[in-house]
Amino acid sequence: MNIDPNKLSIGIFLYPNMTMLDAYGPLQVLAVSRQFNVFTFAKHAKPLPSDAHVDLLPHYGFADCPNIDVLIVPGSANPIEQIKDVEVISRLREIGDKAKYVTSVCTGSLILAETGLLDGYQTAVHWAYADALKKYPKVTHVNQRVVKDRNRxxxxxxxxxLDFAFTLVAEFAGKGRAQALELLLEYDPQPPFNTGNHNTTPKALKAAVQSKVYEIGKGLF
Structure with missing residues (x-):
């Protein structure tokens, strides 16, 4: 793809069995904004399976990935394979050390925590995985939908x-641009069951979901 040297380059890390929406939700918003060079990269530039049983095709592999100004690391139901992959952690640390911003969605923050790039910073994470962050005492979990701590x-x-992506647009292109984009994409959430907020959802439902996450996330907790 063509890289415009006058635009920020945002690289989204892809990996096997990741949560597709974690990456492609922000990708859609950022791409529609036309304000950035937005691309995906992975360990190798070959098709990768996602949690939605759709293969994802990274633009680049580690070997030919362009310079990244903003690193985005999405999550998965269990990112333990990435956390244990020495090459992945080393490469992300290298990219993050050079990037202007280091960012994540969902359990992507667990991968970043392993790199050390979140040491001394606050971060969000999927509520059901908050306990997994306790393995990283230098990282502070904040119970918010989007967390901004300096360049994290x-x-x-x-x-x-999606909220995260609009926040990025506002950070880099201004609040007005983000507001216009939010309107263009008709981002006006009205959840049909109103159980998406773990702080207010019924306790029994929250406990059931948490139990399932503990089962799926073996090795994380």
């Missing part, structure tokens, strides 16, 4: 990646 910006679980 993070979104909570899955759909918060």
């Amino acid at each position: 910006i993070s979104g909570g679980g899955v759909t918060s990646g």
Whole structure:
């Protein structure tokens, strides 16, 4: 793809069995804005399976990835393979050290925590994985949908990646641009069951979901 040297380059890390919406929700918003070079990259530039049983095709691999100004690391139901992959952690740390901003969606913050790039910073994470962040005492979890701490910006679980993306647009292109984009994309959430906020949802439902996450997220907690 063509890289405009006058625009910020935003690189979104892809990996096997990741949560597709964590990456492609923000990608859609950022691409429609036409304010940035937005591309995906992975360990290798070949098709990767996602949690939605749709193969994802990264633009680049580690070997030919362009310079990244803003690193985005999305999450998955269990990112333990990425956390344990020495090459992945080393490469993300290298990219993050050079980037102007280091960001994440959902459990992507667990991957970033492993790199050390969140040491001394606050971060969001999917509410059901907050306990997993306790393995990283230098990282502070904040119970918010989007968290901004200096040049670290993070979104909570899955759909918060949209709020996260509009926050990025405002940060880099101005509030007015983000407001216009929000209107263009008709972003006006009205959830049909109103159970998406873990702070207010019924306790029994929250406990059931948390139990399922503990089961899926073996090795994280």
